[in-house]
Amino acid sequence: MNTEERRLQLLTRLQLAEQPLTGTKLSREFAVSRQIIVGDISILRAEGNQIFATPRGYILPKDVAGSSQMATLVCQHDAAGMERELTAIIDNGGAVLDVIVEHPVYGPIRGDLLLESRRDIKAFLTKMKKCQANPLLVVTGGVHLHTIRVPDAETLQVIRDELRQQDILVGE
Numbered sequence: 001m002n003t004e005e006r007r008l009q010l011l012t013r014l015q016l017a018e019q020p021l022t023g024t025k026l027s028r029e030f031a032v033s034r035q036i037i038v039g040d041i042s043i044l045r046a047e048g049n050q051i052f053a054t055p056r057g058y059i060l061p062k063d064v065a066g067s068s069q070m071a072t073l074v075c076q077h078d079a080a081g082m083e084r085e086l087t088a089i090i091d092n093g094g095a096v097l098d099v100i101v102e103h104p105v106y107g108p109i110r111g112d113l114l115l116e117s118r119r120d121i122k123a124f125l126t127k128m129k130k131c132q133a134n135p136l137l138v139v140t141g142g143v144h145l146h147t148i149r150v151p152d153a154e155t156l157q158v159i160r161d162e163l164r165q166q167d168i169l170v171g172e
Contacts, residue, residue, distance in 0.1 A: 006030055007040050011049060020057030020114075052097075052112040055127040059114060061097075068149050070097075071156050074170040075163065076142045079135050086121045088162045089148055093155040100145040101136045111136055113146075143170065 001009070010026065023041075027034040041058060045051055052059050077085055089096050096115040103109050115121055128135065137144045150156045163169040 003040075006032070007044060010037070010040050011044055014051060014058060014060045017059060020052075020054050020059040022057040025057070052114040054112060054114045054120070055124040056120070061114070068151050069153070069156070071148055071150060073146050073148060073160070073163065075144055075146060075168050076170045077137070077168050078142055079138065081142075081166075081168065082135055082137075083121065083125055084166060085163065085168050086115055086124075087118065088166060088168070089146070089159050090115060090118060090121060092159045092162055093150060094159050095149040097147040097149055099136055100147070101140045101143070103139055109136060109139070 010030065013026070013029070014021065023034045023037045026037045030037070041051055041053070050061060052061060073089075075085060086096055096113050098110055098112050098114075100108055100110045113124065115124060127133075148156075148159065150159065160169060
């Protein structure tokens with residue numbers, strides 16, 4: 001199969017997936033290196049496909065049009081507050097889609113998260129620890145943004161109230 005056929009099949013595979021698919025799994029399925037899959041994902045994103053690279057693998061967001069809304073929250077805490085913040089959002093009915101920091105030289109830096117459950121949070125934090133990775137918030141003294149998905153305005157308000165109570169929400 002040629003490159004274009006592989007990318008089309010890769011996109012189809014992601015569209016049909018119920019769970020995130022790792023680059024290693026996809027590389028085995030398509031009999032190419034993991035780096036080829038990473039490159040294919042980059043090309044598919046550049047073509048306008050919204051593909052999330054989560055700690056558990058690649059996934060396309062499911063179409064939830066009409067049944068949810070997006071919001072951006074400005075938060076601040078140290079690395080130790082990360083689990084508390086993410087849990088407050090998830091436990092109150094939200095999903096954390098990404099994290100964004102404003103780098104003083106590079107501008108906005110965005111990382112896909114797509115955290116929808118405590119299991120997702122645990123996998124994310126485990127991977128951070130295993131890789132000895134610093135969270136993006138270290139670049140900005142703890143200030144960062146999250147794009148979240150909520151089912152309704154009431155849920156968003158509950159999340160904002162909880163984060164405000166924990167002294168995590170900024171500017172509200």
